Amino acid sequence: xxxxxxxxxxxGRNEVLKGIDLTVEKGEVVAILGPSGSGKTTLLRCLxxxxxxxxGQITIDDFTVNCKRPDKKxxxxxxxxxxxxxxxxxxxxxxTALENVMEGLVIVKKLPKEDARKKSVELLEKVGLGNxxxxxxxxxxxxxxxxxxxARALALNPEVILFDEPTSALDPELVGEVLAVIRKIAKEGIxxxxxxxxxxxxxxxxxxVVFMDGGVIVEEGKPNEIFNYPxxxxxxxxxKRITPEGVYSI
Amino acid sequence: xxxxFDISYVFEYLVKLLPTLKVTLLIVVSSIVIGLxxxxxxxxxxxxxxxxxxxxxxxxxxxxxGTPILIQLFLFYYGLPEVxxxxxxxxxxxxxxxxxxLTYALHSGAYLSEMxxxxxxxxxRGQVEAAYSVGMTGFQAFTRIVLPQAMAIAIxxxxxxxxxxxxxxxxxxxxxxxxxxxxxxxxxxxxxHFVETYISLAIIYFVISFGLEKLFHLIENKLLRxxxxxxxxxxxPRLRKGKEKPFRIAAKLxxxxxxxxxxx
Numbered sequence: 001x002x003x004x005x006x007x008x009x010x011x012g013r014n015e016v017l018k019g020i021d022l023t024v025e026k027g028e029v030v031a032i033l034g035p036s037g038s039g040k041t042t043l044l045r046c047l048x049x050x051x052x053x054x055x056g057q058i059t060i061d062d063f064t065v066n067c068k069r070p071d072k073k074x075x076x077x078x079x080x081x082x083x084x085x086x087x088x089x090x091x092x093x094x095x096t097a098l099e100n101v102m103e104g105l106v107i108v109k110k111l112p113k114e115d116a117r118k119k120s121v122e123l124l125e126k127v128g129l130g131n132x133x134x135x136x137x138x139x140x141x142x143x144x145x146x147x148x149x150x151a152r153a154l155a156l157n158p159e160v161i162l163f164d165e166p167t168s169a170l171d172p173e174l175v176g177e178v179l180a181v182i183r184k185i186a187k188e189g190i191x192x193x194x195x196x197x198x199x200x201x202x203x204x205x206x207x208x209v210v211f212m213d214g215g216v217i218v219e220e221g222k223p224n225e226i227f228n229y230p231x232x233x234x235x236x237x238x239x240k241r242i243t244p245e246g247v248y249s250i
Numbered sequence: 251x252x253x254x255f256d257i258s259y260v261f262e263y264l265v266k267l268l269p270t271l272k273v274t275l276l277i278v279v280s281s282i283v284i285g286l287x288x289x290x291x292x293x294x295x296x297x298x299x300x301x302x303x304x305x306x307x308x309x310x311x312x313x314x315x316g317t318p319i320l321i322q323l324f325l326f327y328y329g330l331p332e333v334x335x336x337x338x339x340x341x342x343x344x345x346x347x348x349x350x351x352l353t354y355a356l357h358s359g360a361y362l363s364e365m366x367x368x369x370x371x372x373x374x375r376g377q378v379e380a381a382y383s384v385g386m387t388g389f390q391a392f393t394r395i396v397l398p399q400a401m402a403i404a405i406x407x408x409x410x411x412x413x414x415x416x417x418x419x420x421x422x423x424x425x426x427x428x429x430x431x432x433x434x435x436x437x438x439x440x441x442x443h444f445v446e447t448y449i450s451l452a453i454i455y456f457v458i459s460f461g462l463e464k465l466f467h468l469i470e471n472k473l474l475r476x477x478x479x480x481x482x483x484x485x486x487p488r489l490r491k492g493k494e495k496p497f498r499i500a501a502k503l504x505x506x507x508x509x510x511x512x513x514x
Contacts, residue, residue, distance in 0.1 A: 050382060076385070076387065083383060084379075086380060090374075092380065092381070093477075094398050103384065108390075136476040152384065156384060156385065
């Protein structure tokens, strides 16, 4: 279970997160929606401590970090409980697809190389890249790179996988293959938090939808509630603008 | 001036000069090795933006980049013993070679630190974040992810610096060091075959520089294999991409080839 309590974050004078409370149950797939600048990516990055929240508490699976005075060790432990899939993939460019996935297993989890390799090959096959094990990121398409990124995140067996707009940097043609992979792992009961602009996908895959604007959570609930019967005016506005002809599906 | 030109002396002096090559190489290798250490220490406060240390390292950088190496040699050789005398350390009896190596190390260190700073900065921040997100510590992220890529990026600049350093060592003769140039000076004056001596000298410097250049090129190709592998398939864009980056950094740093030796 993941619990965020009163997470606050400012960049200089600009308050990006104004006290976020959020609870995510185990196995839940949460989609965070909202306009640009609403703080959704910052929230996700705070969870992995890539941004330091100024205040609040982060609890992942009985491990709590108080963001006011976090210990270096606490941050390290917290990071090991989550994994991130980035908008720009952020693969290690000097390592092959296989090495990218193995890296965390060998260096962080201290797995013997053979075991790490076996597990990594399995995962890359799962994301449909069994034939690209020895390709460098520069030899892969965006969609393929992102799938390696997902395999790399899966490899660590994290409590939660954080997706930061995983398809925003992709060619429209390649979005489908990445979404298909996310859909597949969502079915396996892995806890996921996804920041996305793919409304149809969010409605389809998520069990819980969070709508953020201006650094606060405006509304949250079941996908059906949020998409079809939004209560808040701001949510209605946003959805209307995003899906002018009703919700589309991919 | 001098004796009539005789080509046979060129070869003769080549052989006579070669033994002093080891002094030149000793200066180059030790000053580059020490310089790398210094450069790394100086680059860190800049990379991590540590307030006061950063200022100090900037002063160091601007001194060694802003004054001619010949003046630096004199300052260290004549000035350092005076300064150390104040704290009752007597280094006046130390061989000049130590002062030469120290000067070249600090001089190269300034340029090397800029090289390190630029190369580390050129590895995109996202990969470091990815390393953190898989649970690596800062040290692991640096040594496993940033350093290997930064090294590949730095090689062309490093190659230039080593070659510039090699040629700069020719100034060490001004402190009486019997390295290649010092020795050739003596030979030339004694035999009065000036042109022949300097032709031999130029040949030796050229051959070593050329060899170093090729060697670094090989290393670069090896380190950049992750960018070059496609080059057989779509040669044009790949090759350009691979070459462009290091060049751009070199240009940013303002390393015209061997710029330092002109200062003297």
